Amino acid sequence: MGGIADLVPVIAATWPPARTQRVGPFTVPSGAGGGQRVSAARLTDPAATDATEAEIDAAIAALADFGQPPLFQVLDHQDALDARLAARGLILRDTTQAMVMPCADLAAAPPPVTCFATWPPLAIQTEIWAKGGIGPARLAVMERVTGPRMSFFGRTNDKPAGTAFVAIHQGCAMLHALEIAPAHRRKGLAATMMRAAADWAQTEGAVTMAILVTGENQPALGLYASLGFHAVGHYHYRSQRS
Structure with missing residues (x-):
């Protein structure tokens, strides 16, 4: 990239x-x-x-x-x-910020009962997304994807804890809508899910893993950098005043 x-x-x-x-x-x-x-x-x-x-x-x-x-x-x-x-x-x-890294450097099978690849997403995943502000209109975006796609359901302490969506285009897997329930953050689940997503993406032929994260989200930027992601550029929006 x-x-x-x-x-x-x-x-x-x-x-x-x-x-x-x-x-x-x-x-x-x-x-x-x-x-x-x-x-x-x-x-x-x-x-x-x-x-x-x-x-x-x-x-x-x-x-x-x-x-x-x-x-x-x-x-x-x-x-x-x-x-x-x-x-x-x-x-x-x-x-x-747009950040990328090789799938091969990130991919790892998740520990037992911590992360599951599933399509379509489970009802509990839609509940976790909804609590994070990702509602039906964004779920409809996922449904519109025509290439390889997958959702990932994360658990900690035998409880539903996280969800994410990944899709692939021309050898690049992009992760969207990663959401960890507040009670389960800072327990390493996001990293586990990212590694599981890269593992799946590799099996589907992806070479690169990519994510998009707002500059204000410093915890996420720190997490991705710690995993080996590096920035390749950025974009912003211009809109009317609210």
């Missing part, structure tokens, strides 16, 4: 919007309530850096046609586009 631009197709395939349309240089998605990642317009060519004011206007109009407010994903090298959006009063939100 050379940088964040290389991960854009992986993000799109492993966490897909309900539908998209091309509007000039932009891909404009219908997120169907699935959050910013599936609702933000982005430059279709991840190597591109800018768009005209008229092209931005057209993208905003297309978002409105989907019933969505202005929202753009801006990659770390798209400074020119970022400046245009900032000049329109769109504010910066949620800088997100």
Whole structure:
């Protein structure tokens, strides 16, 4: 993985919007309530850096046609586009780090009865996700994935404790929606689940493991770094003020 631009197709395939349309240089998605990642317009060519004011206007109009407010994903090298959006009063939100590592360096079979690969997810997993703010609209995102996909159910002390979703695109496995129940955090379960996910991904032909984590989530950034993940770039969003 050379940088964040290389991960854009992986993000799109492993966490897909309900539908998209091309509007000039932009891909404009219908997120169907699935959050910013599936609702933000982005430059279709991840190597591109800018768009005209008229092209931005057209993208905003297309978002409105989907019933969505202005929202753009801006990659770390798209400074020119970022400046245009900032000049329109769109504010910066949620800088997100992309981190990767080889599956082979992470993969390990989990200890007995600690982590299970299962599809579709179990009802208890949807409950854990719901308590973490991951509701039906985001579960629908998982259902839309067409490539290899799997959920992982974690347990500690014989109790349901965690859940995560992983999907693969072009040899890269991306983990989404890792949620550990508050009472079971800081017990090593997240690391166990990450290793189990990489183990499964390897069997499906993946070479690279990738995650996305907001810059404000320092505990997660520390965990991933301790496992051997390294940052390859970042993106942020520009949106209207709340």
